[in-house]
Amino acid sequence: MKPVIRHSFNLSFGEAANLQEKLSAKVSTAGKSGKIKTVCGIDVSYSRGTNIFFAGAVVLSFPDMEILSSVTAKDTVFFPYVPGFLSFREIPVIQKCLLKLNGKPDVIIADGQGIAHPRKFGLASHIGVIYNIVSIGCAKSPLVGEFDEPPAKKGGKSPIIYKGAKVGYALRTKDNVKPVFVSPGNLISREDAVQTALACARRYRIPEPTRQAHMLVNNFRKKHEKR
DNA sequence: GCGACAG
DNA sequence: ATCTTGTCGC
Numbered sequence A: 001m002k003p004v005i006r007h008s009f010n011l012s013f014g015e016a017a018n019l020q021e022k023l024s025a026k027v028s029t030a031g032k033s034g035k036i037k038t039v040c041g042i043d044v045s046y047s048r049g050t051n052i053f054f055a056g057a058v059v060l061s062f063p064d065m066e067i068l069s070s071v072t073a074k075d076t077v078f079f080p081y082v083p084g085f086l087s088f089r090e091i092p093v094i095q096k097c098l099l100k101l102n103g104k105p106d107v108i109i110a111d112g113q114g115i116a117h118p119r120k121f122g123l124a125s126h127i128g129v130i131y132n133i134v135s136i137g138c139a140k141s142p143l144v145g146e147f148d149e150p151p152a153k154k155g156g157k158s159p160i161i162y163k164g165a166k167v168g169y170a171l172r173t174k175d176n177v178k179p180v181f182v183s184p185g186n187l188i189s190r191e192d193a194v195q196t197a198l199a200c201a202r203r204y205r206i207p208e209p210t211r212q213a214h215m216l217v218n219n220f221r222k223k224h225e226k227r
Numbered sequence B: 001g002c003g004a005c006a007g
Numbered sequence C: 001a002t003c004t005t006g007t008c009g010c
Helices: A013-026 A086-099 A123-130 A190-200 A208-225
Strands: A038-046 A052-061 A067-076 A107-110 A134-139 A157-162 A165-171 A180-186
Touching: A013 A123, A038 A086, A038 A208, A052 A086, A052 A208, A067 A086, A067 A208, A086 A123, A107 A123, A107 A190, A107 A208, A123 A134, A123 A180, A134 A190, A165 A190, A180 A190
Parallel strands: A038 A107, A107 A134
Antiparallel strands: A038 A052, A052 A067, A134 A180, A157 A165, A165 A180
């Protein structure tokens, strides 16, 4: 799978912010995505004192959540972690990883925000735009916006409001656990993004796609460190 | 200036 | 994100 838009990730914060604002104009949160047959979860991992990153992507059937295929990649990263610029740190290794993926999944779910971002261009939106693919952001903690505590039962949700607009939902993916924060990445509505994330949630807080990707990439990293 | 702050 | 063992709760 190859990106449709290519650009440098070796940018200053100012340049990165300008790029985010420019590319955010390409984000669409209008469409119905059509029938979803496959969902790809992506996650990145690394060890404490290093700048060697590992990425993992797992493709699952939807809504069965059966694992169909998976790929991993390794890369060296220099961009620091700064809230609001996570994609510049993680996308390079993710691109190396997705390059190994045969075919294009219907949806990509990333660990991070979609449009629930200072410039409406979080990790999931960035991936969605450069690959021109349906994408959803599913973060474990909020970055921007305000929201009420969603109902405690699985499926309970409450909108995340940022600068007067609804950018996503705080979603309970399991009874009595902290919610996850879902926002559209690209080519999907806020509502479809939450429904899809919820449909991917089984018996754990983290939806299967990103949960499987997380397990895969951690095993890959540990195996790589044992040499 | 102070506090917030995805992974 | 990662460093880490046991432990409390559903």
